[in-house]
Amino acid sequence: MKPYPKEILSLKERIYNYRLSRARRIIENTFGILAARCRIFRKPIIANEKTVINVTKAATALHNYLMHSRQFEPLNQYCPLGFVDCETSSGLLAGEWRSNVSDYQGITTLQKQLGSNNYSRDAKAVRELFRDFFNSPQGQVPWQYDMIAEKLATEFLILFLIYNLDESAHHGDWEYSLLSDTGPQYWGYDHPICNGKRQSPINIIENQAFYSTALTPLILFNYSTLFNNTSYYLTNNGHTVILGMDANSSLSIGLFWRGRKYNYYGLHFHWGENDQHGSEHLFSNKANPLEVHILHYLNDYGTFSNSLNYDDGVLVWSNIFQLDNSVDTSSNPLQDIFNNIKNVIQAGDKTSIQPVALSSFVAENSTYSYYYYDGSLTTPECSESVVWIVNQKFMKVSSRQLQDFRTLKGHYHNISNLVKEENLLQNDRPIQPFNRRTLYTSVNFINSVTSFSKSYSAAASNVLILGETISLFLFFVEF
Numbered sequence: 001m002k003p004y005p006k007e008i009l010s011l012k013e014r015i016y017n018y019r020l021s022r023a024r025r026i027i028e029n030t031f032g033i034l035a036a037r038c039r040i041f042r043k044p045i046i047a048n049e050k051t052v053i054n055v056t057k058a059a060t061a062l063h064n065y066l067m068h069s070r071q072f073e074p075l076n077q078y079c080p081l082g083f084v085d086c087e088t089s090s091g092l093l094a095g096e097w098r099s100n101v102s103d104y105q106g107i108t109t110l111q112k113q114l115g116s117n118n119y120s121r122d123a124k125a126v127r128e129l130f131r132d133f134f135n136s137p138q139g140q141v142p143w144q145y146d147m148i149a150e151k152l153a154t155e156f157l158i159l160f161l162i163y164n165l166d167e168s169a170h171h172g173d174w175e176y177s178l179l180s181d182t183g184p185q186y187w188g189y190d191h192p193i194c195n196g197k198r199q200s201p202i203n204i205i206e207n208q209a210f211y212s213t214a215l216t217p218l219i220l221f222n223y224s225t226l227f228n229n230t231s232y233y234l235t236n237n238g239h240t241v242i243l244g245m246d247a248n249s250s251l252s253i254g255l256f257w258r259g260r261k262y263n264y265y266g267l268h269f270h271w272g273e274n275d276q277h278g279s280e281h282l283f284s285n286k287a288n289p290l291e292v293h294i295l296h297y298l299n300d301y302g303t304f305s306n307s308l309n310y311d312d313g314v315l316v317w318s319n320i321f322q323l324d325n326s327v328d329t330s331s332n333p334l335q336d337i338f339n340n341i342k343n344v345i346q347a348g349d350k351t352s353i354q355p356v357a358l359s360s361f362v363a364e365n366s367t368y369s370y371y372y373y374d375g376s377l378t379t380p381e382c383s384e385s386v387v388w389i390v391n392q393k394f395m396k397v398s399s400r401q402l403q404d405f406r407t408l409k410g411h412y413h414n415i416s417n418l419v420k421e422e423n424l425l426q427n428d429r430p431i432q433p434f435n436r437r438t439l440y441t442s443v444n445f446i447n448s449v450t451s452f453s454k455s456y457s458a459a460a461s462n463v464l465i466l467g468e469t470i471s472l473f474l475f476f477v478e479f
């Protein structure tokens with residue numbers, strides 16, 4: 001069920017949106033606790049339907065027993081204070097179970113039923129039914145009007161802010177916070193491709209990558225050139241910082257890959273709320289503090305936006321930065337960028353910078369060592385048109401250089417369509433299911449990939465044969 005679209009809403013519709021958002025959060029917490037305490041729910045369970053139902057029932061019964069028998073114990077280790085989300089007068093406090101939700105991939109998205117207008121008409125009618133119920137004496141909860149009233153009071157100020165923003169900076173109703181009604185887990189509501197089967201980023205498991213001799217080195221053109229007659233600038237678009245160059249038709253930067261020409265389109269950053277997170281791609285579940293995406297589009301398709309219509313139209317070269325506090329910031333070619341971040345604090349801000357060569361964002365001698373897979377843009381619309389080249393060599397960044405990213409303001413939206421400017425502490429989308437894709441490496445660093453895979457699948461099929469017993473066993477020992 002969807003919230004009412006975020007235009008001007010009636011009071012009744014706001015109440016419905018608030019109640020829907022609470023309901024979603026309760027469901028999230030319910031599954032969140034179960035997955036946090038019983039690891040079996042973190043991945044799709046390989047067992048027949050009856051077993052899955054039994055496992056779920058057993059977990060629920062055990063949960064109820066533990067909650068009921070221990071709720072008055074001061075040291076309730078199963079679900080201690082702060083483990084679950086809590087709504088306070090100053091806002092929502094995130095429960096601790098959310099701290100490692102990126103591991104939880106037990107719930108996979110169901111394919112949307114296509115071609116059924118009846119379905120959407122029915123959904124609309126059901127939504128109206130609930131809207132009226134939540135606003136009736138039988139269906140209301142005592143605090144719902146307080147929650148809405150608070151939001152209405154700040155609305156004037158907020159509308160003022162919205163209309164003062166550069167139109168191009170306002171990129172729609174989505175954000176990164178997992179606590180938000182427009183956070184990554186809900187992007188698919190308004191942007192259905194975000195629920196697709198080849199989404200990015202992913203967790204790269206190095207020793208499961210297939211070596212391919214077809215992965216020739218990237219051949220760069222004008223990556224090291226400084227265009228002194230062109231203005232370079234940084235922009236805060238409310239979701240990231242973009243390095244831009246004023247369009248100049250004679251400007252030609254880009255790369256050749258497997259005999260095809262890709263033109264440079266733009267570059268932006270992904271960071272995290274602390275130095276342990278920030279990169280979108282993980283390496284064996286490990287995050288790094290910064291990831292730079294250098295976007296290109298296939299020359300044959302003419303423009304970036306046209307390239308989004310093809311499954312090989314866009315090439316993103318991802319460069320990951322490792323934390324290293326011994327980085328010499330005085331001679332770092334990127335220092336001017338880091339220095340200027342504080343000049344684009346507000347969403348919509350733009351500042352000029354010294355010309356910088358694109359090669360400064362890429363580790364030296366790294367054009368031949370990379371992973372490749374087929375994926376998507378990591379922001380809505382999440383178009384599945386991206387050839388991902390993830391560099392195997394890392395760059396270095398210091399803690400000091402990272403700090404300024406977290407002072408930037410971004411767009412935050414809530415269920416009542418109120419846009420607030422808050423610190424953009426993090427802008428890394430959680431990893432997405434890999435599904436039936438293949439990860440390739442251009443470097444044959446593990447000679448035994450094939451034999452490894454064989455023994456791995458043999459082990460997996462043993463688990464399948466013993467499926468039921470093992471699932472239950474795991475369930476009882478792993479929490």
Ligand SMILES: [Zn+2]
Pocket residue numbers: 268269270293378
């Ligand atoms: Zn990106």
